[in-house]
Amino acid sequence: MKALFINCTLKRAPNFSNTEALAKKAAVQLQENGFETEIIRLNDFTVLTGNTSDEGDGDEWPLILEKIKSCNIFVIATPIWMGHLASTAQKVIERLDAIFRDEDLIDPKNGQFMPYNKVAGCLITGNEDGAHSCAAQVLWSLQEVGFTIPPNANAYWVGVAGGEKDYVEAGGERYLYTNKSLRYMTGNLAWFAKLLARHPIATDLLAAENKAKAESDKEN
Numbered sequence: 001m002k003a004l005f006i007n008c009t010l011k012r013a014p015n016f017s018n019t020e021a022l023a024k025k026a027a028v029q030l031q032e033n034g035f036e037t038e039i040i041r042l043n044d045f046t047v048l049t050g051n052t053s054d055e056g057d058g059d060e061w062p063l064i065l066e067k068i069k070s071c072n073i074f075v076i077a078t079p080i081w082m083g084h085l086a087s088t089a090q091k092v093i094e095r096l097d098a099i100f101r102d103e104d105l106i107d108p109k110n111g112q113f114m115p116y117n118k119v120a121g122c123l124i125t126g127n128e129d130g131a132h133s134c135a136a137q138v139l140w141s142l143q144e145v146g147f148t149i150p151p152n153a154n155a156y157w158v159g160v161a162g163g164e165k166d167y168v169e170a171g172g173e174r175y176l177y178t179n180k181s182l183r184y185m186t187g188n189l190a191w192f193a194k195l196l197a198r199h200p201i202a203t204d205l206l207a208a209e210n211k212a213k214a215e216s217d218k219e220n
Contacts, residue, residue: 001193003030003073005039005123006064008089010079012043018167019125022157023077025173026123026186033190035073040064042088051097053105061095072193073119074147076138080126080158085134093141100145111205113146117196120147121185124156125167131156148196150188155181 005027009017020039027037045064048055054062068074078089096115099105105114122138124131135154143149157172159165172178 001035001073001197002071003027003035003037003075003189003193004067004071005037005075005077006092007039007041008076008078008086008092009041010043010081010086010088011041013041016168017041018169018172019077019079019123021168021173022123022125022155022178022182023075026075026155026182029183029186030073030190033186035190035193038067038071040067042092047091047095049091049094051094053095053098053102065095069114071118072197073121073189074115074142075121075123075189076142077123077125078134078138080124080128080130080134083128083130083133085137089134089138093138096141096145110203110207111209112201112203113205115142115146116148117200118147119150119153119189119192119196121150121153121155121189123182124154125158125172127159127163127166128161129158131158148192148201150192152181152184152188155185 005023007017007020007023009019011017023039027039030037045060046058047061048059053065076089076092078086099113120142122135124134139149155178157167157178159170
C-alpha cells in the first residue's frame with residue numbers, strides 16, 4: 001500500500017524545507033505501519049493554473065495525478081503564508097476540482113469519484129498562527145472530492161508570535177503536541193486505509209442522484 005505526500009513549500013529542491021522535515025517524520029511512521037511512501041515537491045514540477053486534469057502546453061499535473069490515483073493515503077503538506085495556505089497548496093486543490101467533470105476520474109458503474117476509498121490528511125508548518133484555518137480548508141476540500149478523512153487527520157507546528165525560527169531550527173521536532181498529533185494522524189490514516197482496502201465504500205452515487213432527481217423539481 002502506498003502513501004503520497006505533496007510538499008507545497010514555495011522552495012525548490014535542493015533548498016531545505018521545514019514542511020518536508022515534518023512530512024519525512026510522518027512518512028517514517030507510515031513506513032512502520034507497512035506503507036510505501038513518496039514525498040514530492042509541487043514546485044519541482046511545472047503545474048499550470050487551472051481546474052482540469054491536463055492544461056496542456058507542458059503541464060506536468062497529469063504525472064502527479066497518476067501518483068494520486070495509485071496511492072491509498074494522500075497528504076497535503078503546506079506552509080502558512082500571511083495566515084493562509086501556500087498558493088501551491090491552493091493550486092493542488094484547484095486541480096483536483098477536475099474530478100467532478102473528468103469521466104476518466106469517475107467510476108461508470110456507481111459514479112464514485114477517483115478519491116473514494118482513499119484516505120487523506122494534512123500537515124501544516126509556519127510561524128505565529130493560521131494552522132487551524134489552513135487544516136480546515138485542506139481537509140474540507142479533500143472530503144468534497146471524495147477522500148475519506150479519519151479523526152485527528154492533521155498535525156502542525158507554529159512558532160511564537162514574531163519569531164523567525166522555523167520547525168527544525170526552533171526544535172519543533174521535539175515538541176510534544178506536534179509529535180502527539182502526528183502519531184494520532186499517521187495511526188488513523190494507516191488504520192482507515194487498511195479498512196477501506198478490505199471494505200470499500202459501497203455507496204452508489206448514480207442511484208442516489210436518480211433518487212434525488214425524482215424528489216426534486218428545482219435545480220437552483
